[in-house]
Amino acid sequence: MPIAVLQKSSCSVARSLSILGERWTLLILRVALEGETRFEVFRESLGMAPDVLSDRLNTLVEYGVMTKEAYQEPGSRTRYEYHLTEAGRELHVVIGGLQQWGDDHMPWDDGPTVVRQSRKTGRPVRVAFVDERGREIPLDQVETLHTAAYPA
Amino acid sequence: MPIAVLQKSSCSVARSLSILGERWTLLILRVALEGETRFEVFRESLGMAPDVLSDRLNTLVEYGVMTKEAYQEPGSRTRYEYHLTEAGRELHVVIGGLQQWGDDHMPWDDGPTVVRQSRKTGRPVRVAFVDERGREIPLDQVETLHTAAYPA
Numbered sequence: 001m002p003i004a005v006l007q008k009s010s011c012s013v014a015r016s017l018s019i020l021g022e023r024w025t026l027l028i029l030r031v032a033l034e035g036e037t038r039f040e041v042f043r044e045s046l047g048m049a050p051d052v053l054s055d056r057l058n059t060l061v062e063y064g065v066m067t068k069e070a071y072q073e074p075g076s077r078t079r080y081e082y083h084l085t086e087a088g089r090e091l092h093v094v095i096g097g098l099q100q101w102g103d104d105h106m107p108w109d110d111g112p113t114v115v116r117q118s119r120k121t122g123r124p125v126r127v128a129f130v131d132e133r134g135r136e137i138p139l140d141q142v143e144t145l146h147t148a149a150y151p152a
Numbered sequence: 153m154p155i156a157v158l159q160k161s162s163c164s165v166a167r168s169l170s171i172l173g174e175r176w177t178l179l180i181l182r183v184a185l186e187g188e189t190r191f192e193v194f195r196e197s198l199g200m201a202p203d204v205l206s207d208r209l210n211t212l213v214e215y216g217v218m219t220k221e222a223y224q225e226p227g228s229r230t231r232y233e234y235h236l237t238e239a240g241r242e243l244h245v246v247i248g249g250l251q252q253w254g255d256d257h258m259p260w261d262d263g264p265t266v267v268r269q270s271r272k273t274g275r276p277v278r279v280a281f282v283d284e285r286g287r288e289i290p291l292d293q294v295e296t297l298h299t300a301a302y303p304a
Contacts, residue, residue, distance in 0.1 A: 010265050012254030013182045013247060019258075020250070021175065030165045034296050064257070087257050092291055093279045094249040095165060098172070101246065102164030105216070105239045106171075110301035113162050118283060119295045127245045128286070129277040131270060136286030139244055143271045144186050149262035 010151055019063045020091070024048060025056050030095050032066065032088065034114070037081040057082055065091070097127040162303055171215045172243070176200060177208050182247050184218065184240065186266070189233040209234055217243070249279040 009015055020026055024046065031045050043053050060066040065088040072078045084091075096116060103112045116125050129137045161167055172178055176198065183197050195205050212218040217240040224230045236243075248268060255264045268277050281289045 010260050010262070011179070011182065012251045012258070012260065012264060012266070014179060014254075015258040015260070016250040016254035017178060021173075021178070023173065026169060026173070027163065027166060030163065034298070087253075089291055090253060090256070091249075092294060093281065094246060094253065096281065096294075097243075097246040097249055097279070098168040099164045101239075101242060102166075102168035104242070106164070106167040108162050108164065108167070108301065110162070111299065112164060113299055113302040114164070115297050115299055116281070116294055117297065118289045119293045121283070123283055125281040125283055125289045125294055127249070127279060128282045129245065129248065129268070130280045130282060130288045131273070131275050131277055134280070134288030136282045136288075137270045137277045139241060141271045142244065142248075142268055142277055145267050145269065146186070147263065147265055147267055149260065150265040 010149065019059060019065065020094075022056060022059070024052060025060070026095065026098065028053070028056055028060070029065075029084075029088070029091055030099070032082065032084050033092050033095055037083055039080055039082070042082075060088070064088075093127050100126055162301065171211060171217065172246075174208060174211070176204060177212070178247065178250065180205070180208055180212070181217075181236075181240070181243055182251070184234065184236050185244050185247055189235055191232055191234070194234075212240070216240075245279050252278055 020029070027046055028042055031042055036042065036045065039053065039057070042048070043050055057066065057068070061068045061082070064085055066082045066084055069081045069083065070078050071081055099114060117123060118125055129139065129142050131137055172181070179198055180194055183194055188194060188197065191205065191209070194200070195202055209218065209220070213220045213234070216237055218234045218236055221233045221235065222230050223233055251266060269275060270277055281291065281294050283289055
């Protein structure tokens with residue numbers, strides 16, 4: 001299913017995956033959400049081939065998930081940093097959801113490698129559904145409805 | 153990056169993607185979370201090749217995301233239904249997160265095809281971070297920390 005086809009889908013999951021669904025892309029976002037910005041850090045952290053990393057980062061820049069900025073350290077050639085945009089930061093719930101599912105259902109022997117907490121209280125946070133007042137709605141109370149836009 | 157490598161990763165996002173990251177799998181889960189269970193419905197809804205659908209469903213069954221149950225209608229051959237397990241239903245936040253991101257940042261002309269609401273109040277829900285009391289923690293207050301298990 002080529003990316004172009006997914007982008008034209010009425011399904012918003014498919015449209016999101018047209019940008020995010022390539023192998024490596026969600027892992028790059030995981031590292032970016034940990035605060036990393038530099039090409040070399042992504043490459044070393046994920047053990048990726050530079051050409052694939054470059055391709056994935058360019059896609060994320062093209063679609064407004066990241067911005068690309070040149071920087072230069074004294075005596076070095078120009079390098080690039082990649083910063084999440086607001087849209088990119090909103091993907092934190094997707095990455096957080098994948099992370100908690102992996103930790104809950106496919107645990108690592110040494111425990112989670114990453115935890116998330118409130119910067120204000122230091123208390124753990126997790127991903128859930130909330131109503132418009134920001135109160136959690138348990139999973140079994142969430143229902144999914146098709147709108148008139150749903151394909152026949 | 154073959155599935156087996158991802159499963160052995162200390163990164164829980166990578167482990168989750170070892171099961172969920174194949175093309176089509178998250179779309180199958182989207183349809184399952186809408187309440188569909190039948191092979192033919194998945195196939196028609198997603199326009200998938202039966203052999204690929206069968207392969208993805210078998211992986212989901214193998215890893216405890218779905219169960220496979222035979223059923224038979226009078227005069228028909230045995231067919232199969234696929235039901236989400238508790239672990240599978242927990243992926244609702246991941247699918248919901250991808251859906252709201254797609255609707256927010258790559259909107260469809262006719263509007264969202266699917267909406268989520270509280271079964272009790274009929275009011276819209278969205279995916280967010282919450283603390284242990286189920287109160288929303290805004291994205292900019294969520295911080296990610298490496299634990300001692302994080303690879304050096």
